[in-house]
Amino acid sequence: MATGHTDPRRRDRIIDATLDHIADEGVAGVSHRRIAARAGVPLGSMTYHFAGIDDLLKEAFTRFADEIVALFERHLGRADTSGQAREAVVDLVHTLSEGPPRGLVLAHELYTLAARRPEYRALTQTWMLRSRELLQRHFDADTARQVDALIEGLTLHRALDTEPQSRTLTLLAVTRITDPT
Incomplete structure (x- = not known):
């Protein structure tokens, strides 16, 4: 080395x-x-x-947020229609919840840090804005905000539930929020 x-x-x-x-x-x-x-x-x-531990943590969590935003981009970037965007959100939820627990743990460590220490909230705010911008390619701003929160919640529940919900139920939840009819 x-x-x-x-x-x-x-x-x-x-x-x-x-x-x-x-x-x-x-x-x-x-x-x-x-x-x-x-x-x-x-x-x-x-x-x-x-410069110190906070600098290191901010750099590390920024890298982690960049990785999650890139995952959003990979899934949502393939969608051309609203139906494809809904399916992309379902794929994203299932990918995040069925993978190794590392991402889930890192996200919640960051959320806890941001809840306790305001200087980390800027990092989570930037992450959320970037995710919502990707979602806004397919949904209006209010819907994108709701879908972003739904992704977080469904991912957590699917990852921790002993009997996680099916893709069909995930699609139903996404459709209820995103379908204006």
Whole structure:
């Protein structure tokens, strides 16, 4: 492994290690020492690349939000009709809820942090606005806001329910919110 300034991926490895650590142990367990060990970098790299733990957490959660927005884009970007957009939302809910629990855990760690600490709310607000902008390609602004909240709620319920709802029921919920007739 390269050292010092010759390791162009060091910062990225630190951010990745931070997200992995949060998914495994929560935000409360984040420290420079733990993340450096997990990333396989010298402890001094932490303060070289990040002003402090808050800077590191904001960078890590920004990367996570970018990943979720990219997932929204992949699903919604294929839709040309309102029916296809509804199906894309159903696919998104099922993809998010049936995958590894990492994304669900990271999202809720961020929500908890934002609920406790106002400086993290800007990050969640930016994430929500970006998601809604993608949804607004297919639905009006008020509907996009409701669908965004529905995605969050259905994803959580499907992921944690011992008998998660079917695609048919998910489509029914999405249709009830998005179909003006």
